[in-house]
Amino acid sequence: MSISLSIILDTRRIKQKTNKYPVKVRVTFKRVSRDYQTIYDLSKEEYDKLTAPRINADLQIVREGLKEIQRTAENATKDFLDFTFHEFEKKYIVDNRFFRPRKFRNVEAPITNYQFDFSSYEQKFSILKEDQSKPDFISTVYISYIKKLLQEGRIGSAFNYQDSYYSLKKFRSNLPFAEITVSYLIQYEQWMRNKDCSKSTVGIKLRPLRAIFNEAIEAGIIDRKRCYPFGRRKYQIPTSRNIKKALLLNDIALIYYHKPICVDEQKAKDFWLFCYLANGINPKDVAYLKFKNIEGEYLVFERAKTENTTRNDPKPVTVFLTEDILGIIDKWGNKNRKPGNYIFPVLEEGLTLLEQHFAVRAFVKFINDRMARIGMELGIEKKLTTIVSRHSFSTQLKRSGASTEYIQEALGHADKKTTENYLDSFEKEVKKEFAAKLTAFKHNDLKTA
The missing domain is CATH 1.10.150 (DNA polymerase; domain 1)
Structure with missing residues (x-):
């Protein structure tokens, strides 16, 4: 285990009060170095005199102090079987009179009034x-x-x-x-x-x-x-190309008018359409909907995904309850419509958070698996997942002339950039159509003389 220690003068920034530079201990382990500021500040001239045979009394005190630091620090590193900077700081630097107090926090979870049971x-x-x-x-x-x-x-x-x-x-x-x-x-x-x-x-x-x-x-x-290995001129996490996930309106019509041969496929189709019609609602939010979310002709809810990030500025999603949406609620919803009851029997009261998580996952899998079979029957190439229903909703709004700001509000996005990413593939399709129109005359029967 190779650990090196050295005393250095950090000349990057001079201290305004003393017009001197801080003296630090540099610890290097596995080619990683960390500096610890001592209580001493010196000018360049004073630092260079530390090795001189004869120096004044004040500088002599500093030199003896730095020798003591070097000696005790080296002894401290020898006590470690597996050296870590964190443990070195905790056992040697913290509360050491030769070092300036530094910010030091443990990584353990904060102490609370109760012990969370994991x-x-x-x-x-x-x-x-x-x-x-x-x-x-x-x-x-x-x-x-x-x-x-x-x-x-x-x-x-x-x-x-x-x-x-x-x-x-x-x-x-x-x-x-x-x-x-x-x-x-x-x-x-x-x-x-x-x-x-x-x-x-x-x-x-x-x-x-x-x-x-x-x-x-x-x-x-x-x-x-x-x-820190991430960032500009370091390692940048790769991002994938935005693949078009939205369906054409003709494909959505095929799904709407399709007559499934079994109850499970009918149920999956209805929930997929519910997601599409209800502002592209996420299936997790479908599962958590309660009858108290129905306010007259509208369904009003907050997205589970952004609940924490928009706590200070909630962005509720408002959905007009169309005849199709009401029909799906009547068909598959709970019969007891007390305000505190879930609209759909995906979840039930008394489930732990972990049980709720797996219930939602099973719900999503139920929809996606059966919609895959419907897609094959209808000859639709794209996977008919719940995320496709969300992208299809936003794309159809855009094709109908809705502004990006309106679509952002309808989807419940906190950031407009997220909405723009949803619509990126749509914008490319529009550019393709417009480019074709530039030479539309090639397809006319008119001929020049």
Whole structure:
């Protein structure tokens, strides 16, 4: 285990009060360095005199202090079986009279008035049993953040972070942040692509890792300047090309008038159309709808996906209850219409958050699987998933002349850019049509003399 320590004068920025520079201890481990500011400030001339045989009394005190720091720091590093900067700071730097107080926080979950019970999650979240003894390893911060997500009831996000961790672990085990470099990320991407994973999948796995890096920086575990591999001129997470997901109106008509031969396909078709007609509503939001969301002729609800991000500025989605929507509610909805009851029997009272998560997943799978069969029967090439119903809603609005701002409000998007991404493929289709019109005369029967 190679750890080097040196005393340096940080001449990047002079202190206004003393007109001198801070003296720091630089610790280097596995080619990663971290500086710790001592209580001493020196000018360049004073720093150069430290090695002189004869110096004044004040500088002699500084020199003896720096020798003491060097000696005790070296002894401290010898006590570690597995050195980490986090543990070094906690055991040596914090409360050491030779060092300036520095921001230092533990990565453990904040103390609350009650102890959150994670035992019911351990079967599905095996990451909770992973090693947490090394604060500067990615597993520790992943676990800390996943616990936070579970406490907030964000089960789907917690699963995404767990999947991200296990993908990285499978590639090259659990590692300290310092070893996840630009080169590592490039090799990971190549490894994923060799497994026929798309750029989109690579992005899905690496965005949580980037968030975990930011958590570690915020907690003081790593330094952004020395240990952050993401960003401009570093590693950039790949993004996929926006693939057109919307259906043409003729395809939607085929679905609408289709007569399924079994009850399950009829039910799936009706729920798919409900998603399409009700502003492209997400199936998770369908599951959470309650009769109290019906306000006269309208259905008013807040999207589960943006509930946390729009807490200070809620953006409720308002849907006019058409005859088709009301018909689907009458056909498949709960008969007891008390305001607190769910509209559809996807969820029921008393379910845990984890049970609710899997009930919604089963609901989505039920729709998508049966709509796939309907798509094959109708000869529709695109997959008839619930996300396609959402994209189809936005595209048909745009074709009808609706503004992007109106579509943003209808979809419940907090950011206009998200709506523009939905409509990107539509805009390309329009450009194609307009380009063809420039030479429409080629298809006329008129001939020039």
